[in-house]
Amino acid sequence: MNFRDKIAGKPEGQEAQAEMRESEALDQEFEQALRNFRLSVHAWSEAAYNRPRAVKTVRQRSWRLAAGWALGCVLVAGSVSGGVYERHHRQELARIAAAARAAEQQKQAAEAKAREEEDLLAQVDSDVSRQVPSAMEPLAQLMAEDESK
């Protein structure tokens, strides 16, 4: 069986046979090229298959990969914890400021209340003094004189 029949499994015909005879020399050369190609691939494959494996490179790659991941994790963890700390710090400051404001407000409210009470007492005193009946006024004057003495 000739080369083309081997490829395609075509039945041999007379025309094909004639054509084959004409190109027999070319076929032989082509077959030789394919044979060389096959043997070359086999030789290369055998050499590549039996070569020492680059275990060190793989280890190095995996070490680098692991280091990269570790560094990445550290950076992410640092960013997250920094953010959390910053937020906590701000919350703490805000809480202290709010407490100070509340204390100030309480103090102001207490002062205002004390002032109001004083005013009220003063008003009561003056009201009480005005409400002394006129019949008692001489007596009140005597008391005032005694006090001045």
Added chain:
Amino acid sequence: MTGATAEEIAGRELETATQEFANIVATHRPQIFRFLLASTRDADLAETLTQECFLKAHRNWAGFRGDSSAMTWLMRIAINLQKDHWRNRRMQFWRQTQTHAVDLDEASEWLPSGESSAEQKLLAREQVKQVWQSVRGLSERQRTVFLLRYVEEQELSEIARATGLSEGTVKAHLSRAVARVRAEVGGKR
């Protein structure tokens, strides 16, 4: 008592299957590697894909029913892995950056040991280089079929089973591939 016996039987079956698979690996690994090397021209990639192939085969070993030969089954896995490798979007970056595929000159340096004279060696090297050049220009399917036929020397029926194509389709692809290689190799003489 019965449980212990069943466990023993299961253990023995597992041991037998493991031994069988180890034999399969030892027998067929070089051939699978060779096909992947010829397909990719990259020894590291071929090694990786070969390992993936046998890992996948090991996972599915229980499901292998022996409808085809183990070699055909493994070759089918290898072909699919190779296709997936180039098509998988996740590997696009690697595809662009991988630089381990040797050039045609380097691939053609491996010569059959029978060539004696310097002239014969030169001619053989030139022929091999031309075939490599032509193979590079083939479509993925044509290349696969061509390599299985002329490097692995498989029959058309085996190639059809390994590629999942009909024999007629394999014949058509092979015919086109050979015509192209023949034209290029012949044209450069």
